[in-house]
Amino acid sequence: MVLNIAAYLFVAIDDADALALRLRQHAETAALRGTMLVTPEGLNLFLAGAEAPLRDFLAWLRADGRFAALHAKESWSESVPFARLKVKRKAEIITFRREAASPLQAGARAPTVAPATLARWIAQGHDDAGRRLVLLDTRNRQEVAYGTFEGALTLPIDRFTDLPAALAPHREALRDATVVSFCTGGIRCEKAALWLRADGMDNVLQLDDGILGYFEQVGDMGYAGGCFVFDERVALDPQLRPMSSSATHGLVAA
Structure with a gap:
């Protein structure tokens, strides 16, 4: 079975470009697929893969104190529901374009x-x-x-x-x-x-x-x-x- 996780966390990220590269490298090593959005206001993750590598990836991410509180909602599927891995650098976790919304x-x-x-x-x-x-x-x-x-x-x-x-x-x-x-x-x-x-x-x-x-x-x-x-x-x-x-x-x- 394939583990699927959805997770987000609002947290200040001042090295978003560098973090996006590290996330891609670790996710590729773990053979994960899905989408990761990296923004100055936090992370938004939708990932799927084999259970052990995906849990190891989350443990690696949470080892960074900024992301220790990241909570992942889990579900299971018989196959990976993503065609590839995408890591995107964005301005917002979800586009809203309103002040006082973070x-x-x-x-x-x-x-x-x-x-x-x-x-x-x-x-x-x-x-x-x-x-x-x-x-x-x-x-x-x-x-x-x-x-x-x-x-x-x-x-x-x-x-x-x-x-x-x-x-x-x-x-x-x-x-x-x-x-x-x-x-x-x-x-x-x-x-x-x-x-x-x-x-x-x-x-x-x-x-x-x-x-x-x-x-x-x-x-x-x-x-x-x-x-x-x-x-x-x-x-x-x-x-x-x-x-x-x-x-x-x-x-x-x-």
């Missing part, structure tokens, strides 16, 4: 909600203070088509940069709610929550570890369908298994 700028992460806590809120229909709950999907319409939380607020966007304008008509109606932003693995919902709180929406939280973390820790409670992923598996079910082609076709068609 914990490095804000000085801290946006408040988080653990998957188990969100599952309890979904079951009871409100947060622990009795406020109504709104789940905000920060992904694009293609990803949403494969699955999302039941009753979530989804937006007709094609790029993450479209989110602020698309959400603007809904903001007044969300004032009395606890809004939990979510995405695939945590990056977009973290950036969105930070920016929205800086822009006056102090009732916005983020789902810690995103949908993949929710699947891993909770399962499908309150979720319908699967989660689109950025590799040849296309989408994962709540058991973190690749969805069948017939299932994914039906969801997209719907």
